Amino acid sequence: MDDAVSVELAQRLREELPTLLDAGAVAGADAVLADIVERGRRGERVTVPLLTYVRGVPALRQRAGELVPADGQRGVHPPPGVARVPLAPRYVCPNGDYEYFRIDVARPVPTCPHDGADLVADGAAA
Structure with a gap:
């Protein structure tokens, strides 16, 4: 205020x-x-x-x-700039039945929980 x-x-x-x-x-x-x-x-x-x-x-x-009109923030303002979600690499099952987004590079890319196939990098990120 x-x-x-x-x-x-x-x-x-x-x-x-x-x-x-x-x-x-x-x-x-x-x-x-x-x-x-x-x-x-x-x-x-x-x-x-x-x-x-x-x-x-x-x-x-x-x-x-x-x-005093409440703005829902109770004195806290959002950080400056534009908020963006970090992009995570996408890995997919070659059989097309599973996708995995790797948000932590310390964790290995898992295998497909459905058929055990190794996931491959899709090239797309979300």
Whole structure:
């Protein structure tokens, strides 16, 4: 979550404080969130302070989870670049009834489990 989203979240939580917290806790929470909003508008980094505060107040933590759209990643992003499956050499039975993909070069190429024939390299990889 970036700081602009954090500022919006803090502002939205401030608006909803009377419905989320007891009357006695609203003033203190409003002061903390107002400070975070102000600091964020000045360009300071506010995501960590906001999340730290919100995690400590169960009602705010729950509401923040509802307001911030979940992307399924929970803060984890995929690695950069294009994901590719490594190609594995294909070995086939000369009788055409079995194929084997050698994904580990430490293991020898087996024989066909059906007829015991030695597998031959197909030249194709998958």
